[in-house]
Amino acid sequence: MNGAIAVVGIGADGWDGLPESSRRALRTADVLIGAPRQLDLLPGDHCPGERIPWPSPLRPAVPGLLAAHRGRAIAVLASGDPSFYGIGRTLAETVGADRLRIHPHPSSVSYACARLGWPLEAVETVSLVARPLAALSAALHPGRRLLVLGEGPETPARVAALLRDTGWSGTRVRVLEQLGGPAERLLDATAADWPYERTDALHVLALDCVRDPDTLRLGAAPGLPDEAYEHDGQLTKRYVRAATLAALAPAPGELLWDIGGGSGSIGIEWMRTHRSCRAVAVEKSAERAARIERNADTLGVPGLRVVTGPAPTALAGLETPDAIFIGGGLTAPGLLDACWDALPAGGRLVANTVTLESEALLADRYRRHGGELIRLAVAAAVPVGGFTGWRQAMPVTQWSVTKGSEEG
DSSP: OTTOEEEEEEOTTGGGGOOHHHHHHHHTOSEEEEOHHHHTTSOTTTOOSEEEEOOSSOGGGHHHHHHHTTTSOEEEEEESOTTSSSHHHHHHHHHOGGGEEEEOOOOHHHHHHHHHTOOGGGOEEEEOTTSOGGGGGGGOOTTOEEEEEOSSTTHHHHHHHHHHHTTOTTOEEEEEESTTSTTOEEEEEEGGGOOOSOOOSSEEEEEEOOOOTTSOOOOSSSOOOGGGSOOSSOOOOHHHHHHHHHHHOOOTTOEEEEESOTTOHHHHHHHHTOTTOEEEEEESOHHHHHHHHHHHHHTTOTTOEEEESOTTGGGTTOOOOSEEEEOSOTTSTTHHHHHHHHOOTTOEEEEEEOSHHHHHHHHHHHHHHOOEEEEEOOEEEEEETTEEEEEEOOOEEEEEEEOOGGGO
């Protein structure tokens, strides 16, 4: 491959653990780029190329660094499998996948499953490298096995503290250090009694998730208990929320606008359906916007973006959505038109209301654009003296519609 960049995965076992194809790429390179730790693993007598450590921050430096050595044989070092949470993705996005020749090495996750006897296909991996610690929370379910990629020597202690603070103190935590190398080591304890403030920086955490008995159970499907949210009453209630998410129909990689975010429940549960789902919550109240951010952290989707300001003004400049939910502010002048105009063909819009004024607006849009107009009514059993009766919640009118290509 003419002008190709070799991307070579290397493990803690260094040169001895590399296959001949990887060694050949490193021996013949004019330029060797990698982290200092990785470059130090290469024997000088075998790899005479110029050694260049990655600058920090790394990603912005990639285009210029590669351009500066155009015409020379370049080899980039990566930890384990370059295409698994590694430099391979950044390079492919920068120069194009067709310019790369990737030489994978067993990933730390493959090593960890081999040591633990876990089936790789049944284990979920969560990366905390350059990601908030709160991202782990959404993956916690009783009996699940998780592998966590840590960012530094303090990560295991921080993970153990998160588990204790969020009701998972019985979780078994194992730290596998320097996997595949001569200094490989295993640390083992529960989150409740985790004794290590620091570990080796090169590690993987293995979690056997155990929920504490008094911890609120959160399922994987939309419709989390209302008690899971901090709120001031502005909350789409559980059963209406489940019906709303069903109408929005999130799919991997899609973006939602949650307008009139309230407590953020729709955007949060949209993002919990798949780790690649994204959402923007638009909320005019600064107090509620801060509450949305706290709820997003607590429920494991810290990537939820919160825009503080009134709609439709606050919608300006936002990325084109795949779906829009309007949970408040329907009567704001121009809001429905702005949302409809922002949707691409095939995009979905769902709007809920409990007022007659907003219901009239939805009925008008239903006549103009079609879709589905329904009324959701939920009643809960409550004590009535010594007996039990039904207490009716306010009925919710919901309009849901998919925009056709002729309406673009």
